Amino acid sequence: MWRTGCARGCARGMGTTCEGTSAKRMARVGKTYGTLYGTRRGDRVSDTSISAPGAAVGRSARVALAGFASGVLPVLTVVAAILALWYAACVPMNIHGTVNLARQHGFEAMPTTRGERRDMGAFALIAANPVAIAFTWSEDKPRLPAPHQVVSELWVSTVSVAPTDKRSLVFHAWATLSATLVGFVIGTGLGILLAVGIVHNRAMDMSVMPWAIASQTIPILAIAPMVVVVLASVGLTGLLPKALISAYLSFFPVVVGMVKGLRSPDAMQLDLLKTYYASKTQTFWKLRLPASMPYLFASLKIGAAASLVGAIVGELPSGGGQGLGARLLAGSYYGQTIQIWSALFMAAIVAASVVGIIGAVERVTLRRMGMRT
Amino acid sequence: MDGSTTPGTEAGIVTEAPVIEAKKLSLTFQTNDGPVHALKDVNLRVDQGDFVSFIGPSGCGKTTLLRAIAALEQPTSGTLTVNGLSPDEARKARAYGYVFQAAGLYPWRTIAGNIRLPLEIMGYARSDMEDRVNKVLQLVDLEGFGKKYPWQLSGGMQQRASIARALAFDADILLMDEPFGALDEIVRDRLNEELLSLWDRTGKTIGFVTHSIPEAVYLSTKIVVMSPRPGRITDVIDSPLPKERPLDIRDTAEFIDVAHRVREGLRAGHGDDL
Numbered sequence: 001m002w003r004t005g006c007a008r009g010c011a012r013g014m015g016t017t018c019e020g021t022s023a024k025r026m027a028r029v030g031k032t033y034g035t036l037y038g039t040r041r042g043d044r045v046s047d048t049s050i051s052a053p054g055a056a057v058g059r060s061a062r063v064a065l066a067g068f069a070s071g072v073l074p075v076l077t078v079v080a081a082i083l084a085l086w087y088a089a090c091v092p093m094n095i096h097g098t099v100n101l102a103r104q105h106g107f108e109a110m111p112t113t114r115g116e117r118r119d120m121g122a123f124a125l126i127a128a129n130p131v132a133i134a135f136t137w138s139e140d141k142p143r144l145p146a147p148h149q150v151v152s153e154l155w156v157s158t159v160s161v162a163p164t165d166k167r168s169l170v171f172h173a174w175a176t177l178s179a180t181l182v183g184f185v186i187g188t189g190l191g192i193l194l195a196v197g198i199v200h201n202r203a204m205d206m207s208v209m210p211w212a213i214a215s216q217t218i219p220i221l222a223i224a225p226m227v228v229v230v231l232a233s234v235g236l237t238g239l240l241p242k243a244l245i246s247a248y249l250s251f252f253p254v255v256v257g258m259v260k261g262l263r264s265p266d267a268m269q270l271d272l273l274k275t276y277y278a279s280k281t282q283t284f285w286k287l288r289l290p291a292s293m294p295y296l297f298a299s300l301k302i303g304a305a306a307s308l309v310g311a312i313v314g315e316l317p318s319g320g321g322q323g324l325g326a327r328l329l330a331g332s333y334y335g336q337t338i339q340i341w342s343a344l345f346m347a348a349i350v351a352a353s354v355v356g357i358i359g360a361v362e363r364v365t366l367r368r369m370g371m372r373t
Numbered sequence: 374m375d376g377s378t379t380p381g382t383e384a385g386i387v388t389e390a391p392v393i394e395a396k397k398l399s400l401t402f403q404t405n406d407g408p409v410h411a412l413k414d415v416n417l418r419v420d421q422g423d424f425v426s427f428i429g430p431s432g433c434g435k436t437t438l439l440r441a442i443a444a445l446e447q448p449t450s451g452t453l454t455v456n457g458l459s460p461d462e463a464r465k466a467r468a469y470g471y472v473f474q475a476a477g478l479y480p481w482r483t484i485a486g487n488i489r490l491p492l493e494i495m496g497y498a499r500s501d502m503e504d505r506v507n508k509v510l511q512l513v514d515l516e517g518f519g520k521k522y523p524w525q526l527s528g529g530m531q532q533r534a535s536i537a538r539a540l541a542f543d544a545d546i547l548l549m550d551e552p553f554g555a556l557d558e559i560v561r562d563r564l565n566e567e568l569l570s571l572w573d574r575t576g577k578t579i580g581f582v583t584h585s586i587p588e589a590v591y592l593s594t595k596i597v598v599m600s601p602r603p604g605r606i607t608d609v610i611d612s613p614l615p616k617e618r619p620l621d622i623r624d625t626a627e628f629i630d631v632a633h634r635v636r637e638g639l640r641a642g643h644g645d646d647l
Contacts, residue, residue: 268473271445275471277464278494286490290481369481370522 086147087137092122093144094136099129101139145338153342166322169346175322176311177350179239183246184307184354188300190247191254198255199262199288200280209259216252220245220310225317242323246310250303257299261292293369297362304354312347324350390457392546392578393419393442398451400437400604410603411437415451417597417606421545424572424579426589427597428635429642434604435582435597439548442580443471455546467495469546470539474554476531478523478538485510485519488538495542509537512571529560536568540575548580553588562620565591569618586639590614590632591623598635600642608638 099117102109110128111117117125126133137146145153157169165171194212197204224245231241265287273283315325324343331340400412411434419425427435440446441453444460455463463469470491478487485506492502510516513533523531532552539547553561565588572579583589589596590612598608612631614622622628 268475268477272471272473272477273494274445275443275464275469276491276494277467282494286494287479290479293481370483371480 083147086144090142090144090146091126091133091136094139094142095122095125095129095132097139097142098132098135099125102129102132102135141335142337145341149338150341150345153338154345157342158346169324169327169342172322172324172327172343173346173350175326176242176308176315176324176347177354179242179311179314179323180246180304180307180350180354182239183243183248183310184250184304186243187247187250187303187307188254191251191299191303192258192296194251194255195258195262196284198259200284209255212252212255215248220249220313221316223248224310224313228314228317242311242314245314246307249306249310253299253302253306254296257295257302258292261295262288264295265291290369293365294362294371297358297365300358300362301355304358305351308347308351308354391418391454392421392423392456393417393580394452394454395438396452398438398441398453399449400434400441400446401449411446412441412448413603413605415604415606417609419578419580419595421578422576423595424569424593425581425595425597426593427580427582427599428584428586428589429599429604429639430584430601432604433599433601433642435599436550437604438599439550439580439582443469443548467542468544469548470542470544472532472536472539472547472549472552474551476523476528476535478531478534480523483520483522484515484526484534487523487534488519488541491538491542497542505541509540512540512574513537514567527560529556529564532556533564533567536571540571540577545577546580547577550582551584552581554583561585561588566620568592573616586632586635587623590628590635591618591620596631596635598638598642600639605642607642608634610634610638 096117099109100114103112103114109132111120120128136142138149139145142149154169157167161168163170163174194204194208198208199205227245227248228241231237231244262284269287269291270283273287278286311323312325312328315321315323316329324347327343328340331337331343395415395417398412398415398417399410402409402411415434415438417438427438429435437446441448442455442460444464453460456466456468458466458468478484479490482490488506488509489502492505497505506519507516510519513536515530515533515537518526518530518534523534526534532555536549536552539549553564556564568579569592581589581592594612594616596608596610596612597606598610599605600607610631614627614631
């Protein structure tokens, strides 16, 4: 399993470098042979076109461009497309608000009565007020904030405000992240313990999994407030209730992945240890656990993202407290859509960072285990 | 149970007791399509220092017999003893090393680490481990490869490493289940030659499953010819070939004679199947 995955990765990596260098070399070879043995070019270089004068430069430039195209260009294209779509969507989404606002400030806008404007379609309203288009991207409380508004809000609330300030997104992100990490650790630990139990104990094998699956079918939004309220009534507030909700979401992928991973050694591997008269403990530490590592990391990545969702959901019922969830809630109370979107982006950045760190740990761990990554 | 009759197999002491003995051994697998008689009334005696090959077509129970000796399968009836013990007791006494069809090395352990695996499990002293690892690496001609990972080695080298792993601890029986089945002819010839010299140097008793007639004849002192449905022994041939066997012994009349007898045995066993 690791092998195919890794081999593919390697092949891809090597393929691109080889292509670049060998193409250049071949072009060089082709040129010399082209001048020396005009007719025998084809024998040496299969692609005769590259032996044309100046081909070496052209080819390598093309290769470099191809490398750029296969890496950054598609990403930029997609980002640009998303941004264009986003700006375009802002116009019909915000046009009603923009025109209303313009009327309030005494500008000319068609039609004149609020009721008429409300009954009008977004595109008809745009057609009636083309001047308003530019203003749909700079409203204070737009239905859909424009990208630059979100970015500037992100910038202001992370860089211009001290991280200890309640208006700082860094402050709120840390409140969420700390609960996420605690919950992730609890969830991962619990998940691994359950998986070990399921693999080694028949009763647990038969009974735990259905419950684990059932636990995930209950909407977390329904449970979270109860957990928060119940724990608050026994005096537990702050980080722990959020961490528990976070653990509740993150243990599941770890259980599923680790059960699969701990069972990944085949019959022959287990027979081999049987011929050594190895104990169950030895089988676990020497075979099952190392064999499960790739599965564990895959689960951890899913679990980390789920943890963050759990922590954010856990912050919603607390209302006006700390964390990205509280920020989202406050934003929606006061119609601060820009604040909501910047909190959402912050959450995405935090999640991506955590998953990225796990990926880095995975690469280092598997490489130290001698596996090709 | 007199478990203290430990294998009297130390150098010099040639005991009369057989190393492996099967009497009227039967093994039936219960499947959804009804019972499958993998082994039926198998009688066999293997003595200290024998090199026994089990040969037969697929489904003749040769692997099952080897697995029964290793206590990886439970016989349905009859008796089977290994070093005078039941197979399971022999397994717990770590009486044999087992080499599987695939090398089955752990990808996360180096070659030396893989060979160390049984030693770690059996609780050998750390200082002893290094000596043993080096010794068996030399034995299978893999010196200098201890720090490599399995994927850095060819299939033949991996299989040699797995043989080294089975030799690392003090078992005087080596059970091999088609260890060279997946390798090409050239590598297989070479490993056969090495296996013979290894057997000569270590004096182990070897049980070797194969479906290659030349391999069986070249390696063995005793060839057990088996036939399928139900799995049974049709012939046991004590090889007249000398212990010293260069590869070109395979062109001698004696060798061809034995190979012929094996082929006859296989054909007879097939009966009206073919």
